[in-house]
Amino acid sequence: MLLRSAPRRLHLLRPHHLRLLSAAALASAAPTPAPVPPQAPTEWAEAPLAAVRPATADASLYHVSLDLSAHGDLLASHAAAGQFLPFRLPAAPYPIFLAIASPPPSPGSSAAAFDFLVKRLPGTPSARLCDLRPGDLVQVGASVVGRGFEVARIADARDVLVFATGSGIRRGSMIGKPKELKLYLSSQDQTVNGQASENVFSRMKDILNPSSVGAILCGHKQMTEEITRILVADGLSKDRILTNF
Known part of the structure; x- marks a missing residue:
C-alpha cells in the first residue's frame, strides 16, 4: 500500500509462480454501499443465513454465509469477482451492498451459498447483520450487481500486483498459466491521501516490465x-489496471 506517511504494517507477499487471481480472489469487505452505489434493486428475495460468526479475535470482522439453495437464478447471476449483493435489513434506512467473497459457481458446481466478510460497525446496518443468527431470514437483491473485475483483460500478465486496504482480500484460487503475484496490503485504519511518499512500483522497475504487468x-x-x-505515471497502461466499479 502506498501512503503519505510510512505505513505501520505493509506486507509484500511473493509466492513463487502463483497463478492469476481468479473470480474468488478479491472481495471488498466494506459494509457500506459500493464506491459508485448502484440503484437499489426493484426486486428482492428472502433467504436464510447459513452462518454468522466472528472472523477475528476482536469480532471487528464477521464471516456471513447466505443459504441460496432455493435461489438458483440468484446464484447463477454471480459471474465475476468483485460483484455485490444488496441487503435490506429490518429498520435500516438504506440497503447495503456487500461484495461477494466466494467464487462464482462453476458449471456443475454444488455450491449453494454466498460468503461475505463484513466489518461490524456499531450503529450501522452491517452491525445488525452481524447480530443475526443462522436461520434468520434476510432480504437480498434478486440478482447481484456490479461488473466485478474483468480478469480477462490481464490474462496475459506475467506479474500481477494486487493493492488492498483493510480486509479487501478475502481468499483466492488460481487460474491460467503460472504467474507471479505480489500483494500490497495495508492495515484497516490506514487511508491514502494526497501524494504517496514512496513508489513501490518504481522501485521494482528493474524486475517488472509494464508491458507484462497487470x-x-x-x-x-x-x-x-x-x-x-x-x-500510470510509471508506465502501466490504464487498461491493465482493474477495479470493480
Missing part, C-alpha cells in the same frame, strides 16, 4: 484513484 485494486475509491495515478 494490477488489481481492491478498496475504496480514493485509494484506487491514487494508486492508478501512480501506476
Whole structure:
C-alpha cells in the first residue's frame, strides 16, 4: 500500500509462480454501499443465513454465509469477482451492498451459498447483520450487481500486483498459466491521501516490465484513484489496471 506517511504494517507477499487471481480472489469487505452505489434493486428475495460468526479475535470482522439453495437464478447471476449483493435489513434506512467473497459457481458446481466478510460497525446496518443468527431470514437483491473485475483483460500478465486496504482480500484460487503475484496490503485504519511518499512500483522497475504487468485494486475509491495515478505515471497502461466499479 502506498501512503503519505510510512505505513505501520505493509506486507509484500511473493509466492513463487502463483497463478492469476481468479473470480474468488478479491472481495471488498466494506459494509457500506459500493464506491459508485448502484440503484437499489426493484426486486428482492428472502433467504436464510447459513452462518454468522466472528472472523477475528476482536469480532471487528464477521464471516456471513447466505443459504441460496432455493435461489438458483440468484446464484447463477454471480459471474465475476468483485460483484455485490444488496441487503435490506429490518429498520435500516438504506440497503447495503456487500461484495461477494466466494467464487462464482462453476458449471456443475454444488455450491449453494454466498460468503461475505463484513466489518461490524456499531450503529450501522452491517452491525445488525452481524447480530443475526443462522436461520434468520434476510432480504437480498434478486440478482447481484456490479461488473466485478474483468480478469480477462490481464490474462496475459506475467506479474500481477494486487493493492488492498483493510480486509479487501478475502481468499483466492488460481487460474491460467503460472504467474507471479505480489500483494500490497495495508492495515484497516490506514487511508491514502494526497501524494504517496514512496513508489513501490518504481522501485521494482528493474524486475517488472509494464508491458507484462497487470494490477488489481481492491478498496475504496480514493485509494484506487491514487494508486492508478501512480501506476500510470510509471508506465502501466490504464487498461491493465482493474477495479470493480
